[in-house]
Amino acid sequence: MNSENFITLGNKVLETELAAVEGLKQYLDTGFASACQTMFDCQGKVVVVGMGKSGHIGGKIAATLASTGTPAFFVHPGEASHGDLGMITENDVVLAISNSGETGELLAIIPVIKRIGTPLIAMTGNPESTLAQLAEHHVCVKVEQEACPLGLAPTSSTTATLVMGDAIAVALLNARGFTADDFALSHPGGSLGKRLLLRLSDIMHTGERLPVVPTSALIKEALVEMSEKGLGMTAVCDEQGKLAGIFTDGDLRRILDGKIDIHHDGIVSVMTKTPTTAQADLLAAEALNVMEEKKINGLIVVDEQNQPVGALNLQDLLKSGVL
Structure with a gap:
């Protein structure tokens, strides 16, 4: 391997992931709109759940939502089965993220979420999956291929999920009339907050x-x-x-x-x-x-x-x- 090889491989990854993001436009449909509306109408908080890499992406989506006017937090599905489900109320909305839509730890807590009466939004790469079918709203993040040459490591799929999360957060930000002053109030410690708040x-x-x-x-x-x-x-x-x-x-x-x-x-x-x-x-x-x-x-x-x-x-x- 030399520098040229590494650059060539890097370009291939970027091209694959760019194509995955471009492909998301077809999924900005009624499912996306109804998911946004449900979060907009939520009287409680948006609770994001996901395992593995989807969990890492879910944590970032929850943080982005919270900092742009939509109260949100992340709950680990494994911990949810051991008491953390108590954080979820009927006034909340659950956003469950799973590329396959068949993640066992997520499916295990769905019956309890249903019993509580909390609206469920699924974000998956498989509209026919169990999770997608159980949810009231489904946001599709299907990609043609992973950037990993083995097709195993979550790469394009996690990028697509993150971008779709940003699309939801920014759509809600605009719907709420969220301003720079509002943003500053949730970022008082950073340089951004200082520029927007300090007089x-x-x-x-x-x-x-x-x-x-x-x-x-x-x-x-x-x-x-x-x-x-x-x-x-x-x-x-x-x-x-x-x-x-x-x-x-x-x-x-x-x-x-x-x-x-x-x-x-x-x-x-x-x-x-x-x-x-x-x-x-x-x-x-x-x-x-x-x-x-x-x-x-x-x-x-x-x-x-x-x-x-x-x-x-x-x-x-x-x-x-x-x-």
Whole structure:
């Protein structure tokens, strides 16, 4: 074997599995639609069950459903026969996954599911199988061949099942009107959740940590404030406490080329009088976009009266995980 052989074999697997996914379009039929409707109408949770590789795929399908607005969890069929069936109620919907449709551990728990009165959806590669016949709804995931040259290892069939699970989850997501904000609520710990949930009010410097000087301040006094607060800038406010301007490290570098006396000249003579500002409820990710667009390293956060209530810089965004 050499590199070319491995690449050739890899391409053959991809072609086989792509064909399997393409073939799923013929199964987006009334069975698929009725399965989606049953899950949409479910007052409880979608309980996904499956053995072996189908079980692994089922776990992922359950996780995708749960994170996109359809409450769901996975139950191992073997454990179900030893007490875990107690997790299933008549208000739930069971999604049973088996490529053959003849998995013994699944068929063993079907009578109990029927007795409870829980709607049963089967996802199999054999519409004539026992599981498919026992279910109220059947979603077909039949493939022409496995990518495994022996035709034994679940490859194309598991890919097809996973893709069909995604099709169901996304169809339900759209039917429920699930939004990016809804998605963020179930992903608060990841970078995605931070981008969708974190607002400037969560990370900005406030109170005594907010750098601010009056318009009457000298440049040297503004520099002291900037040094103490460590944000590379300071807000400049008028007698009413409203933002009159901003002075930054960049402004300091620019005035050093001129004839400026930092000990005697006032800050109003060198400050930026129309700085870019933001509101406290602005998403941190949106603030990052503003800073990148304006090519600035910091933002003053103001209230409705244009009074500074906070400040932050790129370092704060980096620490928050947004950047």
